[in-house]
Amino acid sequence: MDQYQEIKQGEKGAIISIGAYIVLSGLKLAAGYGFASAALVADGFNNLTDIIASTAVLIGLRISQKPPDNDHPYGHFRAETIAALIASFIMATVGIQVLISAGKSLFEDHSTAPNLITAWVALGAAACMAGVYVYNRKLAKRINNQALMAAAKDNLSDALVSIGAAVGIIGSQLGLPWLDPVAALAVGLIICKTAWDIFYSSTHALTDGFNENELNTLRGTIERTRGVRSIKDIKARVHGSNVLIDVVVGVDPELSLVESHRISDEIERRMERKHNIMSVHVHVEPLSFEETEARLAESTRPN
Structure with a gap:
């Protein structure tokens, strides 16, 4: 299998990630707004940014399959890196918005705790993303694709974010309602941290940096x-x-x-x-x- 066929294989992982994020973001936002969970709403917005990031990876993978031409004698492989850089800016914007929203929520009335259903939604989403992570990680290792491996790491962070959201929701059920907006703040910080990591690795590669x-x-x-x-x-x-x-x-x-x-x-x-x-x-x-x-x-x- 040559490098172009390997990149083609990598598209499968990006498509699976996009499908999972579309379903989970819709479910989380509906449950979060319907049952008053700031943490689950933040997690839903996190998955919306992941749709964009995974789509950018997919577009980059497809562009990078174009063969070398007169303008690109080394091929179009850096399209993956540029797409990831664009995604990092979008993720950072959403992360900051989540932090602002969660910060305001801290000073609001928390007499009503989120419904426990939202915790089960978060835990189910975590299990789903853990499965996507395992699949993408194995595929990325088999075809030696760094872009897909980065997407797999994002899948894992999303699973952990959902677990954190569930912890905040369960804590609010136990008489600690402030845990829900605090969990939302943590989600916002994780989004920003992921955006920074992608931005740093992308700019490092584009400026010919090497470990x-x-x-x-x-x-x-x-x-x-x-x-x-x-x-x-x-x-x-x-x-x-x-x-x-x-x-x-x-x-x-x-x-x-x-x-x-x-x-x-x-x-x-x-x-x-x-x-x-x-x-x-x-x-x-x-x-x-x-x-x-x-x-x-x-x-x-x-x-």
Whole structure:
């Protein structure tokens, strides 16, 4: 299965998420407004933002399947990242609105506790989203799709949010009515936190940021390739769900062009086999006499 077929598979998870969020948001908002639960209303608005976020992931996945063209020689894989960035702004706006509404609710009369039905709605929704999370997580791991894995993590956070809403509702039934708006505040904070995490990861990828520890891991794999004497430079960046690597390796200056090319091929094979990275640009340079002498002296130096 090539990367375009894998992206196509990822659409299934996004579609399932959208369907679940449409049903659950409608159910939560109807029950929340009908039975006076601020926490469940906030959770319903949270799912509305999730519809937008999952739709953005789906659109990004479909655009990223377009093959390279004259304007996009590397393909359209970053469409996933741009869609996620747009979704983060929408989620942040709704999160702030939920916080404002919950804050006002704290100062209102709480003599009437929400109906216990709303707690069962929240717990049922949590179980549903837990199931969607398990499905999307397995699918994302199987096809190695970062966008779908992010959606799966959002599914898990939604399950936890619904559990928190249920706790607030049950607490209000036990004579602590202020727990319901407090739970709504917690939901608003989780929405904003999720929006920030998506915004940060998206902007980090779009500005060619890359995790330093992961880069060191990739460096170690290349250094252990037979024939590689040193790594003069290595860079990596995220392109949608793909990783692009540019590396300059130093080799024995006595090697032939054919032998140097063999080392490049071996690096590419190892990166694909160990890290599922298919795009590696290797530049081979002969070590200078001084570099060769320095490395020889280092290798023979007593510990």
